[in-house]
Amino acid sequence: MLPTDKIKDLLLHGENKHVEFKKCTDKVSASVYETVCSFLNAEGGYIFLGVDMLAQYWELTLNV
Incomplete structure (x- = not known):
């Protein structure tokens, strides 16, 4: 996990x-x-779920 x-x-x-x-x-x-596939085929990266393009946060209720 990344530091805060x-x-x-x-x-x-x-x-x-x-x-x-x-x-x-x-x-x-x-x-x-x-995006996962793209990052795997490139240099990697970070995907933030529950965050929109303006860096506003949304509550997650994902069932994976």
Whole structure:
């Protein structure tokens, strides 16, 4: 798990080629799987679920 200060820093700087925000609040969308595959085929990265593109937080109720 990442330290809290690292998470805050990633959220503060927004999306880039290594960071993606996904709002998905009730199910994992296809774009999450696409991003996972993309990161696996590149240099890796971080996917934040329950966070939209403006870094606003949403409650997660995912059943995976």
